[in-house]
Amino acid sequence: MESSAIAPDVSPMPARVDGEARPVRVALLGHGTVGGSLHRLLVEHREHVRLATQRDVEVCAVLVRDADKARDGLDPDTTLVTDSLEALLATEPDVVCEAMGGIEPTRTHLLTLLDRGIPVVTANKQLVARHGTELFARAEAGGAQLRFEASVCGAVPIVRMLRESLAATRIERLLGILNGTTNFMLTAMTAHGQGYDDALADAQRLGYAEPDPTEDVEGLDAAAKLSILAGIAFGTTVDIDDVRATGITGVTAEDVAHAAVLGCRIKLVARAERLAAAGGGTTVALDVTPMLVPETHPLAAISGATNAVLVDGAPFGRLVVQGAGAGGPETASALAGDLVSVLGSEPSFLTRDPHVAHLPVAPRDARAERHYVRMQVADQPGVLAAVAGALAGTGVSIERVLQQAAGEGEATLVITTHPCAPGDLDSALANVTSSDLTVLPMLDED
Numbered sequence: 233m234e235s236s237a238i239a240p241d242v243s244p245m246p247a248r249v250d251g252e253a254r255p256v257r258v259a260l261l262g263h264g265t266v267g268g269s270l271h272r273l274l275v276e277h278r279e280h281v282r283l284a285t286q287r288d289v290e291v292c293a294v295l296v297r298d299a300d301k302a303r304d305g306l307d308p309d310t311t312l313v314t315d316s317l318e319a320l321l322a323t324e325p326d327v328v329c330e331a332m333g334g335i336e337p338t339r340t341h342l343l344t345l346l347d348r349g350i351p352v353v354t355a356n357k358q359l360v361a362r363h364g365t366e367l368f369a370r371a372e373a374g375g376a377q378l379r380f381e382a383s384v385c386g387a388v389p390i391v392r393m394l395r396e397s398l399a400a401t402r403i404e405r406l407l408g409i410l411n412g413t414t415n416f417m418l419t420a421m422t423a424h425g426q427g428y429d430d431a432l433a434d435a436q437r438l439g440y441a442e443p444d445p446t447e448d449v450e451g452l453d454a455a456a457k458l459s460i461l462a463g464i465a466f467g468t469t470v471d472i473d474d475v476r477a478t479g480i481t482g483v484t485a486e487d488v489a490h491a492a493v494l495g496c497r498i499k500l501v502a503r504a505e506r507l508a509a510a511g512g513g514t515t516v517a518l519d520v521t522p523m524l525v526p527e528t529h530p531l532a533a534i535s536g537a538t539n540a541v542l543v544d545g546a547p548f549g550r551l552v553v554q555g556a557g558a559g560g561p562e563t564a565s566a567l568a569g570d571l572v573s574v575l576g577s578e579p580s581f582l583t584r585d586p587h588v589a590h591l592p593v594a595p596r597d598a599r600a601e602r603h604y605v606r607m608q609v610a611d612q613p614g615v616l617a618a619v620a621g622a623l624a625g626t627g628v629s630i631e632r633v634l635q636q637a638a639g640e641g642e643a644t645l646v647i648t649t650h651p652c653a654p655g656d657l658d659s660a661l662a663n664v665t666s667s668d669l670t671v672l673p674m675l676d677e678d
């Protein structure tokens with residue numbers, strides 16, 4: 233088996249042909265959950281792509297297994313639907329987006345494309361993890377870019393962060409919740425006291441887990457993603473089989489309950505860390521394993537199918553990114569981002585966006601939100617009614633009230649409001665007598 237060496241850089245593709253006005257021709261390998269979403273995104277967000285790249289984009293061809301199947305949004309007059317790579321190549325695509333999955337024939341197709349100098353963006357973690365070295369070598373030889381943001385953590389831009397934002401830093405450690413299915417199950421086991429089998433059944437019923445969940449629950453999906461990220465983070469060659477993977481199949485409801493007593497949550501954590509070797513030098517420790525994570529740790533708060541990656545290093549300290557790790561539109565957004573990068577962007581394109589450049593600034597009262605109000609009031613009958621009356625007078629409605637004696641004839645009144653404009657709250661509080669007043673907006677839970 234091959235190891236994946238994620239090249240720190242790939243040879244740039246000429247972003248555009250000077251003077252050429254024709255749209256960029258994009259071919260899609262796969263038109264399923266991700267490929268179909270990408271196609272919709274390229275149509276619905278055509279203007280964003282044009283602003284970012286100064287080019288129009290059109291989907292010239294789509295490769296699928298069954299070319300006769302009815303598919304939404306495909307116009308046979310402009311887009312060839314085929315099961316033949318040769319037919320797809322005959323449409324002369326400038327860029328190819330791969331969302332068909334699997335190792336073969338996908339690997340062979342990508343090698344053919346890269347050999348011809350056609351840039352590729354892919355969502356295929358198994359392919360990048362297992363055949364990265366070969367693919368990147370051929371991309372370099374062919375003078376074509378190969379980008380793979382969508383292959384790890386869906387919409388979360390972790391590859392870009394490691395490769396570009398942190399390119400000039402030293403990364404010491406990377407911790408991730410890289411598999412949404414198992415995090416969904418562990419979250420359910422924690423929140424509802426469910427056992428493993430019930431959590432898996434729910435995950436399958438809700439579409440988070442495949443009918444055959446082996447890749448997810450045995451930690452293999454997370455191991456593939458970790459091998460890709462560790463390769464970039466440490467600039468090293470990582471064999472996916474060097475990642476020690478332990479899944480969550482042995483985690484019981486009792487373990488989850490004991491962890492809670494210890495102030496922890498059980499999470500399937502993917503770790504890549506530089507460690508000093510016994511005889512000197514540096515080693516890289518790589519594992520995916522269920523761990524007890526303290527409730528105060530950033531990864532403990534990652535719930536449901538969300539993915540997150542925490543990176544420690546110098547001189548930046550710690551960065552944490554989180555978001556949707558899967559889903560058609562979410563993963564398509566990462567593919568589209570890579571597509572824009574391949575096509576090249578104008579550094580100042582945002583300033584030319586008429587919608588952005590001329591957006592007026594919203595007035596303070598444009599946003600109604602919940603507020604926390606703490607005030608020091610006289611501890612006597614009728615005070616609470618007076619405050620409530622003042623608030624009602626400007627249409628501010630009370631959500632909760634807490635009252636506490638504060639000594640020497642005073643009381644602390646804490647009020648939370650339903651969503652209201654700050655100006656209405658200000659007007660109401662101007663009519664309230666209070667020796668100490670604090671008003672804070674409250675962030676919604678979502």
Ligand SMILES: NC(=O)c1ccc[n+]([C@@H]2O[C@H](COP(=O)([O-])OP(=O)(O)OC[C@H]3O[C@@H](n4cnc5c(N)ncnc54)[C@H](OP(=O)(O)O)[C@@H]3O)[C@@H](O)[C@H]2O)c1
Nearest residue numbers: 262263264265266296297298331332333355356558559563
């Ligand atoms: N789904 C997600 O949330 C997600 C998230 C991150 C990454 N990914 C990755 O994205 C890739 C695609 O996933 P998906 O969920 O979109 O899969 P999918 O819904 O099963 O779609 C696969 C598409 O590829 C086509 N295809 C499969 N094998 C083919 C072959 N041998 N020749 C030609 N066409 C073939 C299928 O054609 P037919 O339509 O004719 O069957 C289908 O259009 C995978 O690498 C996956 O790991 C997916």
